[in-house]
Amino acid sequence: MSEGVNMSLNLAALSEQIRTMSQQVALTVRQRDEQLAQLRQRYLSETGREQYWAKAVELSKDSAHWLLAEPVEPLDTVRDLDNVPTDYAVVATDGSHIDVDRHGEVNCYLINIGQVYIRYGAQPEAYLESSPRLYFTEADLYIAHETQRIPIEGALLSIRRDIEEGIALGRLAGQYLTRLTIPRLALQDGTLIRWALANAEPAIRDHYLRQYLTYLEQMQQYGIPVASYISRTRSPEVMGLLRLMLCPDVRVDDRRGANCMQCSDAKRGKIPSCMICQNLIDADLFAPWLQEGQRGPLFRSFSRISIEGYEHHQIHFFFLRIGRELARVEIPAWVATNPQLVAHVHALVYDQAARGQGYPVALQRAHEQAVIRSPERRVFEQMVAGALRQAELSPGFSAKRESKQFVQG
Amino acid sequence: MISVAQNGRIGEVLESSTTHFVAASYKVLESPPFGALVRATTTDQSLVVYGLVYNIHTGSREPGGRAVVRGRTYTGRLLYDDEIYRAHPDLGEVLQTEFAALTVGYRHNGRLMQRLPPQPPPVHYSVYACSDEELVAFGEHLDFLRTLLLTSGLPTDELLTAAVRTIAMARRDGPTYLIRVGRELARLLKDDYDRLTALLSRLRP
Numbered sequence: 001m002s003e004g005v006n007m008s009l010n011l012a013a014l015s016e017q018i019r020t021m022s023q024q025v026a027l028t029v030r031q032r033d034e035q036l037a038q039l040r041q042r043y044l045s046e047t048g049r050e051q052y053w054a055k056a057v058e059l060s061k062d063s064a065h066w067l068l069a070e071p072v073e074p075l076d077t078v079r080d081l082d083n084v085p086t087d088y089a090v091v092a093t094d095g096s097h098i099d100v101d102r103h104g105e106v107n108c109y110l111i112n113i114g115q116v117y118i119r120y121g122a123q124p125e126a127y128l129e130s131s132p133r134l135y136f137t138e139a140d141l142y143i144a145h146e147t148q149r150i151p152i153e154g155a156l157l158s159i160r161r162d163i164e165e166g167i168a169l170g171r172l173a174g175q176y177l178t179r180l181t182i183p184r185l186a187l188q189d190g191t192l193i194r195w196a197l198a199n200a201e202p203a204i205r206d207h208y209l210r211q212y213l214t215y216l217e218q219m220q221q222y223g224i225p226v227a228s229y230i231s232r233t234r235s236p237e238v239m240g241l242l243r244l245m246l247c248p249d250v251r252v253d254d255r256r257g258a259n260c261m262q263c264s265d266a267k268r269g270k271i272p273s274c275m276i277c278q279n280l281i282d283a284d285l286f287a288p289w290l291q292e293g294q295r296g297p298l299f300r301s302f303s304r305i306s307i308e309g310y311e312h313h314q315i316h317f318f319f320l321r322i323g324r325e326l327a328r329v330e331i332p333a334w335v336a337t338n339p340q341l342v343a344h345v346h347a348l349v350y351d352q353a354a355r356g357q358g359y360p361v362a363l364q365r366a367h368e369q370a371v372i373r374s375p376e377r378r379v380f381e382q383m384v385a386g387a388l389r390q391a392e393l394s395p396g397f398s399a400k401r402e403s404k405q406f407v408q409g
Numbered sequence: 410m411i412s413v414a415q416n417g418r419i420g421e422v423l424e425s426s427t428t429h430f431v432a433a434s435y436k437v438l439e440s441p442p443f444g445a446l447v448r449a450t451t452t453d454q455s456l457v458v459y460g461l462v463y464n465i466h467t468g469s470r471e472p473g474g475r476a477v478v479r480g481r482t483y484t485g486r487l488l489y490d491d492e493i494y495r496a497h498p499d500l501g502e503v504l505q506t507e508f509a510a511l512t513v514g515y516r517h518n519g520r521l522m523q524r525l526p527p528q529p530p531p532v533h534y535s536v537y538a539c540s541d542e543e544l545v546a547f548g549e550h551l552d553f554l555r556t557l558l559l560t561s562g563l564p565t566d567e568l569l570t571a572a573v574r575t576i577a578m579a580r581r582d583g584p585t586y587l588i589r590v591g592r593e594l595a596r597l598l599k600d601d602y603d604r605l606t607a608l609l610s611r612l613r614p
Contacts, residue, residue: 116499124498323483354483355497365499368471 035276036284043242043285047076052252056244059257061302064244066260066274069237069282069299072316072336081293082343084351087121088183091172092362094370095165098377100141100153106388108136109153110380111161113168114369116362117176127176130369131168145203156204159196163208166215173224185348186219188228189363192330193315198305209309216313216332225335227345229353229360230328237301237317238282243274283319283326290321295329295346298336320346322353420536422449423507425529428560430460432536434506437494440465444571446539446547447510449530455518458530459539459547460510461557463568467506476504510536511560511568513553523552541579548576548586551593558597566604570611587612 046053050071057070098110112132119125135141135152142149143156152160169186177184194212197205219226244250247258248265258274265272286296296319301307306315316336319326329349335341352360372380419441420432430449434440441447441462449458469475479493494500515526530536539547547553557569573590577583591609598605 118499120496120498124495126498126500126502128499128502357477357483361497361499365503368503 032280032284036280039242039276039280040285040288042245044076046245047074050075053241053244055252056250056257057241057302059252059255060244060247060250060259061257061307063257063259063261064240066240066243067235067237068240068244068302069317070302071241071297072300073297075297077297078289078291079295079343079346081295081350082347084347085121085183087119087123088185088348088351089117089119089177089180090185090187090348090352090362091169091177092116092187092189092360092366093165093169093172094189094363094366095161095168096370096372097157097161098372098380099157100151101381106136106384107141108134108384109141109157110134110372111157111164112370112372113164114366114371115168115172116366116369117172118362118365119176119180119182121182128365128369143204143207145201145207148203150201150204155196156200159194159200159204159208162194162196163211163215166212169226170215170218173219173222177224178222183344183348184224185345185352186224186226187349187352187360187362188226189367190228191230191315192226192228192332193301193303193306195303195305197309198303205305205309209305213309213311213313216310220313220332220334225341225345226332227335227349228330229349229363230330231325231359233283233328234281235328236277236281237303238285238299239277239280240302241299242285243277246273246276248273282328286319286326290319290326292321292323293350295320298342300333300336301330318342318346320350322350323358325358327353417537418535419447419538420508422530422532422534422536425532427512427525427529429463429509429511430458430530430536431507431509434508437501437504437506438467440506440508441538442571442575444568444575446513446544446572446575447508448537448539448543449510450534450537451526451528451530452534453517453528456526456528457516458512458526459514459516460512461553461568461572462508463511463563463565464509465506466508467504470503470505474503511557511563513556514547514550521546521550523550523556544576544579548573548580551590554590554593555597566608566611570608573612 050073054070057068061068093116094114096112096114100107100109110132112130115127115129115131117125117127140152142151144150150156165188169188173184173186177186194209197209200208216226244258249256249263250258260272263272290296298316298318301315301317303315310332312334313332315330316333317328317330320329327349329345331342331345335345349360352362355361356364415435418435419439420434422430422432424431432447432449443462443465445462447460447462449460451458479497480488482488482496488496512525512529514521514523516522517526553572554569557565557572573587577586577590580586591612594605594608598608
């Protein structure tokens with residue numbers, strides 16, 4: 001390294017620009033704080049009219065251009081943390097994958113699911129494992145639908161992995177939790193809403209959704225609450241509800257919801273009233289009044305896939321304060337409608353995050369188990385190549401031939 | 410850890426070479442003591458390898474991983490020692506205790522030899538603690554003393570005296586045995602009075 005003699009970046013010229021930028025940011029922050037203060041006031045003033053706004057959400061769901069959440073509890077709900085049970089057990093899964101390598105020697109992909117079971121209290125025990133699985137058969141690589149053969153790769157493989165995480169969690173719960181009588185929890189990382197399926201072709205959506213719902217159904221039969229933990233979420237669904245509160249067109253009594261195509265503000269040449277919510281997220285709204293361990297009100301997500309496809313498992317959520325963070329915790333409807341289960345989820349998720357210094361231990365461990373590091377990836381590729389050689393296939397040649405077959409279908 | 414009976418085995422070989430082997434315990438923080446004689450199995454059922462535990466190490470299983478401070482919980486509660494392990498049952502799965510043993514001999518077809526084995530114990534083979542009878546039988550020969558004195562880079566004097574004390578404790582004629590070892594050491598170290606006196610003073614039980 002040179003000692004700064006040949007510095008090519010003109011720092012003197014930059015410092016002035018950095019100063020201007022920071023002033024701009026400070027201004028934006030002040031504006032944002034003012035906007036948020038107004039919005040919070042507006043939101044809280046609607047407490048007691050939850051049913052009205054639930055109807056407004058229902059009326060607007062097809063014509064509003066933003067995401068929505070339906071209030072299930074009073075808007076100003078703040079729930080303290082229940083006593084955390086000393087004895088409880090948790091299972092969690094997380095996954096990673098190696099995608100089909102189109103230039104590779106053979107058509108296959110790998111899904112690695114990290115699986116965790118931890119029991120706390122009088123009989124502490126833990127089980128951590130990663131179970132990799134290689135997918136290479138025709139049925140693994142393609143979804144056959146009528147005359148179509150849809151390859152499972154890229155976004156579709158991510159969907160498949162999400163589903164496999166759920167299925168593995170169901171299996172893990174059956175293996176470790178069903179025999180226990182202490183409080184139990186099955187925890188997933190990220191969202192329970194399979195957003196990616198909303199835009200998938202119907203055949204794919206139905207294929208995977210059915211598997212996912214089977215897993216949720218199984219958990220419901222076990223009576224083991226399922227929850228997912230989303231750290232630093234930028235979800236704007238409650239903001240969508242707030243937009244309805246600001247919308248000049250919502251008149252529930254006339255059965256009118258928000259209709260962005262016919263926005264009356266826009267017609268009058270005004271900036272739509274709801275635009276104040278632009279760039280704001282749900283966590284901003286709840287941040288000031290949730291203290292450590294407290295949770296906010298329950299909402300039902302109005303994401304299309306959950307509303308239209310999840311049947312009695314429709315996803316609900318609440319925000320939970322853990323240190324500086326508001327985490328979004330998602331639960332299916334059958335958990336959300338059982339106050340005791342909600343309290344359990346609240347307490348156990350908080351305890352998990354507290355034990356993990358801000359992020360649930362079980363999820364951390366599941367992630368550690370699932371992750372595939374690049375040296376491991378290389379070894380995997382070598383193993384595949386080596387095995388093919390041993391099978392006396394000329395990998396390059398056979399890959400070419402196979403790929404031709406694939407094109408022919 | 411979901412505990413599984415190990416049929417007496419205390420560890421599994423992770424690294425192996427002719428002069429020493431490293432084994433991991435099946436339970437974190439459980440290891441044979443410093444100076445203990447352990448027995449490793451090999452592919453040849455009539456051959457077992459003996460080693461003296463010279464180092465015990467506990468750390469993260471992940472390469473490059475490191476434990477973090479956990480004595481103060483997120484909510485400010487203080488946890489001490491075993492409480493930390495009880496509050497984090499997963500620690501038993503992510504931490505690992507390993508022990509390293511210096512190879513000091515082997516037994517082949519029932520014959521004990523205090524010299525290096527033809528093959529080291531293979532990786533993943535089992536390590537067992539030695540019974541008192543085995544310890545007594547091993548201590549009968551004193552060739553291992555020379556092996557220890559000639560090994561460099563390890564706390565060999567500490568290892569030698571710890572091992573000899575353990576053997577003496579297992580024997581009925583412990584004090585006589587110590588004198589016998591002392592005489593042998595005096596013979597081996599006739600040119601190094603300082604080292605000899607240091608060793609002899611550490612041999613006292």
